[in-house]
Amino acid sequence: MTNLLTPEPNSPSLNPVKRYRPATELVYIDTSATDICGRTGPGSTIRDPYNAASVPIYQTATFKQPSASGSGEYDYSRSGNPTRSHVESHLAKIMHAQRAFVVSSGMSALDVILRLVKAGEAIIAGDDLYGGTNRLLGYLGTHGGVTTHHVDTTDPLRIIEALDPERTRMVLLETPTNPMIKIADIPTIADLVHKHCPRALVVVDNTMMSPYLQRPLDLGADIVYHSGTKYLSGHHDLMAGVIGAKTNAVADQLYHVINATGCGLSPFDSWLLLRGVKTLAVRMEKQQANAVLISDYLIRRGFRVHYPGNPSHPQYALHKSMASGPGAVLSFETGQVEMSERIVEATKLWGISVSFGCVNSLISMPCQMSHASIPAHVRQQRALPEDLIRLCVGIEDPEDLLEDLENALVSAGALPNQPMDL
Numbered sequence: 001m002t003n004l005l006t007p008e009p010n011s012p013s014l015n016p017v018k019r020y021r022p023a024t025e026l027v028y029i030d031t032s033a034t035d036i037c038g039r040t041g042p043g044s045t046i047r048d049p050y051n052a053a054s055v056p057i058y059q060t061a062t063f064k065q066p067s068a069s070g071s072g073e074y075d076y077s078r079s080g081n082p083t084r085s086h087v088e089s090h091l092a093k094i095m096h097a098q099r100a101f102v103v104s105s106g107m108s109a110l111d112v113i114l115r116l117v118k119a120g121e122a123i124i125a126g127d128d129l130y131g132g133t134n135r136l137l138g139y140l141g142t143h144g145g146v147t148t149h150h151v152d153t154t155d156p157l158r159i160i161e162a163l164d165p166e167r168t169r170m171v172l173l174e175t176p177t178n179p180m181i182k183i184a185d186i187p188t189i190a191d192l193v194h195k196h197c198p199r200a201l202v203v204v205d206n207t208m209m210s211p212y213l214q215r216p217l218d219l220g221a222d223i224v225y226h227s228g229t230k231y232l233s234g235h236h237d238l239m240a241g242v243i244g245a246k247t248n249a250v251a252d253q254l255y256h257v258i259n260a261t262g263c264g265l266s267p268f269d270s271w272l273l274l275r276g277v278k279t280l281a282v283r284m285e286k287q288q289a290n291a292v293l294i295s296d297y298l299i300r301r302g303f304r305v306h307y308p309g310n311p312s313h314p315q316y317a318l319h320k321s322m323a324s325g326p327g328a329v330l331s332f333e334t335g336q337v338e339m340s341e342r343i344v345e346a347t348k349l350w351g352i353s354v355s356f357g358c359v360n361s362l363i364s365m366p367c368q369m370s371h372a373s374i375p376a377h378v379r380q381q382r383a384l385p386e387d388l389i390r391l392c393v394g395i396e397d398p399e400d401l402l403e404d405l406e407n408a409l410v411s412a413g414a415l416p417n418q419p420m421d422l
């Protein structure tokens with residue numbers, strides 16, 4: 001019965017009359033847009049009788065029905081909730097997706113997507129993946145009968161070699177990768193995969209860029225997802241996952257899994273996510289500008305820096321062709337694990353923390369923190385330097401960030417104690 005009552009689709013596709021530039025789209029709710037059911041109104045899904053400027057939080061599990069046959073627009077919040085629908089249609093517009101879904105975390109978003117792969121089928125994924133992604137793919141291998149082939153996704157040929165037209169169901173990309181900041185050529189890979197293996201879906205984890213800087217669906221991907229916990233929320237006060245689908249057919253399958261498993265984002269968290277999304281452009285611009293200064297500083301100091309904003313990055317041009325900026329995550333090597341530990345512990349402004357995308361600057365050692373779930377021998381195979389330090393740059397005054405970093409580098413013995421020349 002619940003299924004019959006479920007409003008379909010839950011995150012309506014939009015037909016915007018006019019597209020604005022990304023920073024405008026983030027804050028502007030197109031009240032003239034008509035959703036797939038012909039409904040109009042703010043966000044196409046909410047018709048609030050009081051015209052609330054901030055979307056109301058529908059903190060309710062159920063909705064009363066007008067008749068015994070149901071027929072209400074919403075019936076049960078696992079299946080659909082107006083606050084969630086509102087943020088979903090807003091995000092669909094921003095990601096240039098046909099439809100979007102918000103779920104309880106980034107990993108939950110990936111879990112939903114991976115359920116489109118059946119036992120016996122195969123996935124091709126990168127070799128420098130987010131640690132949690134690696135763990136979930138491993139679980140699917142031992143419990144779900146789905147094999148993952150890890151390849152270097154910076155070389156499209158490696159992917160083509162690994163494609164099996166009978167079995168490959170998904171190609172999973174991250175670009176830039178984290179923490180090694182390697183770039184995958186989404187348009188070339190999507191073209192080749194769709195040509196050689198039409199049944200395979202190209203899926204991109206776009207968390208590092210956010211939809212403000214990069215929109216993989218425009219570049220040929222079939223599904224994009226983000227950890228909403230990072231840039232989209234921006235304040236580390238929320239866990240969320242965001243999925244965008246290019247076609248209604250794929251969106252229907254994703255919605256089925258979300259409704260079946262019950263991982264849709266709660267009304268309050270949907271509201272919080274929407275609030276965060278509205279400031280994404282200003283936060284990202286500031287964080288990115290700070291990151292460029294930090295990267296230049298570390299290069300001047302002689303460190304090996306990984307950041308797609310450096311013209312010396314081997315794939316600088318490729319990244320620039322896909323994204324409108326380099327983002328605010330970079331990593332650098334010091335040559336010694338103990339030295340890196342001392343640097344990380346000597347900073348004051350930079351919080352020692354996993355994650356990124358928050359307004360505060362963070363510092364971490366991926367091999368000991370976010371990527372510790374990847375076994376040491378696998379990290380070694382994948383050339384993940386144990387001394388790597390990752391910086392996730394926030395919106396603070398860059399002079400303070402540079403000063404704090406310089407003090408930490410000097411006190412850790414990574415730099416001679418010399419007068420500062422920031």
Ligand SMILES: *Cc1c(COP(=O)(O)O)cnc(C)c1O
Nearest residue numbers: 105106107130205207227229240
């Ligand atoms: C954080 C992160 C995830 C997982 O998201 P959660 O919200 O923590 O579940 C997935 N991919 C990347 C690249 C991430 O940084």
